[in-house]
Amino acid sequence: MSGSPGVAVAFRTLGCKVNRVESESIAAELLGWGVSIAEESEADVVVINTCTVTAEADAKARKAVRHVLRLPHEPLVVVTGCLAAVDADAVRALGARVVVETDKTLVAARVADHLALAEPASPLVRAGSAAFRTRVSVKIQDGCDNFCTYCIVPYARGVPRGEPLAAVVAEVDSLVAAGVSEVVLTGINLGRYRDPASGADLADLIRAVATTGVTRLRLSSIEPPDLTPHLLAALAETPAACHHLHVPLQSGCDEVLSAMGRAYTTSRYREIVLASREALPGLTLTTDVIAGFPTETAAHHAETLAFADEIGFSKLHVFRYSVRPGTPAAELVQIEPSVRAERAAHLRELGEQQRAAFLEAHVGTQTEVLVETVDADSVTGTTRDYVRVTLVGTQLARGDVTRAEVVGVCDGLLLAR
Numbered sequence: 566m567s568g569s570p571g572v573a574v575a576f577r578t579l580g581c582k583v584n585r586v587e588s589e590s591i592a593a594e595l596l597g598w599g600v601s602i603a604e605e606s607e608a609d610v611v612v613i614n615t616c617t618v619t620a621e622a623d624a625k626a627r628k629a630v631r632h633v634l635r636l637p638h639e640p641l642v643v644v645t646g647c648l649a650a651v652d653a654d655a656v657r658a659l660g661a662r663v664v665v666e667t668d669k670t671l672v673a674a675r676v677a678d679h680l681a682l683a684e685p686a687s688p689l690v691r692a693g694s695a696a697f698r699t700r701v702s703v704k705i706q707d708g709c710d711n712f713c714t715y716c717i718v719p720y721a722r723g724v725p726r727g728e729p730l731a732a733v734v735a736e737v738d739s740l741v742a743a744g745v746s747e748v749v750l751t752g753i754n755l756g757r758y759r760d761p762a763s764g765a766d767l768a769d770l771i772r773a774v775a776t777t778g779v780t781r782l783r784l785s786s787i788e789p790p791d792l793t794p795h796l797l798a799a800l801a802e803t804p805a806a807c808h809h810l811h812v813p814l815q816s817g818c819d820e821v822l823s824a825m826g827r828a829y830t831t832s833r834y835r836e837i838v839l840a841s842r843e844a845l846p847g848l849t850l851t852t853d854v855i856a857g858f859p860t861e862t863a864a865h866h867a868e869t870l871a872f873a874d875e876i877g878f879s880k881l882h883v884f885r886y887s888v889r890p891g892t893p894a895a896e897l898v899q900i901e902p903s904v905r906a907e908r909a910a911h912l913r914e915l916g917e918q919q920r921a922a923f924l925e926a927h928v929g930t931q932t933e934v935l936v937e938t939v940d941a942d943s944v945t946g947t948t949r950d951y952v953r954v955t956l957v958g959t960q961l962a963r964g965d966v967t968r969a970e971v972v973g974v975c976d977g978l979l980l981a982r
């Protein structure tokens with residue numbers, strides 16, 4: 566590794582999992598330049614990876630930039646991510662020490678340039694830096710062209726594009742060699758994945774990644790219409806693939822789904838869930854739901870509650886609708902914030918009931934646990950259906966995969982032995 570003693574970079578990552586993965590990649594690249602990762606108070610450069618999914622996300626990003634600009638040692642502030650892409654000028658206007666880099670693949674080089682660093686020595690740093698973890702997200706895709714009417718992402722991240730299949734397989738290979746047991750394939754819209762050279766799709770990629778021998782393979786999220794028989798077949802024939810899918814619902818009412826620009830109805834969603842459950846025995850489903858979309862009436866909201874109840878999710882991620890300027894839904898008549906909050910609370914209550922029932926159903930069963938942390942007092946890990954487990958009375962090491970009997974539930978965690 567090229568030595569650049571004392572040069573340090575800090576990260577602030579806002580928003581989604583894709584941003585986190587991208588920040589990790591930038592950090593790994595910078596480690597290759599000999600830079601260390603530090604707290605903001607000691608960093609020469611602070612990289613802020615922003616989100617613009619809601620007006621609140623914008624405000625948070627601007628606040629983060631202002632906060633770093635006020636640090637007494639005056640680090641350089643490099644701003645990237647979706648807010649930088651959508652409104653670079655507004656971000657630049659926040660201060661003279663702000664550098665905007667809209668292309669995330671250039672952030673590390675931009676920082677290295679500023680710090681006058683020598684060429685990087687080791688391209689294998691990402692695998693090396695991942696070695697202490699058991700689960701790593703690998704970004705395989707960016708962009709979306711669904712243009713859901715509430716969402717700014719297609720404007721911020723542009724059209725879908727996939728990472729080369731061979732590069733993804735090589736990355737997973739090196740992660741497996743470094744001791745990583747679980748890989749989460751991550752992207753903005755995974756169903757849109759295509760290998761740029763061959764046009765190979767997500768099903769082909771899953772089959773190719775499975776050849777690396779990775780113990781567990783998970784998809785971060787998949788849009789309902791993309792759960793085709795073709796994709797389900799690839800998941801079903803891949804022993805590493807976890808039978809856990811995050812399938813955004815957003816609303817359980819057809820009128821609202823149509824106003825949101827979502828490409829399915831509730832009956833289609835139901836059919837997709839039935840087909841998925843048949844293809845992947847024991848399938849666990851998690852989802853996202855938006856409360857208080859502009860056209861949503863009290864009756865529509867009641868339909869969403871009933872539909873979510875019928876499908877039976879293991880986790881409901883509930884979002885209060887938030888106006889995103891520049892999107893079609895921002896032009897509609899808005900629902901009172903207090904009503905949005907009330908509906909979100911109803912959905913969260915249902916989500917908590919479903920979660921409790923889901924966890925209780927594990928008691929008395931045998932489950933596979935991937936051990937993730939081991940300390941003097943406890944051993945914790947994750948099941949294939951993505952539940953945290955505390956193991957008692959066992960002698961295990963991080964990265965071990967074991968079968969354990971679930972004996973109880975405590976504070977949202979399973980207890981097993």
Ligand code: SF4
Nearest residue numbers: 709711712713716718
């Ligand atoms: Fe946004 Fe819809 Fe694309 Fe998801 S599918 S990123 S909600 S436009």
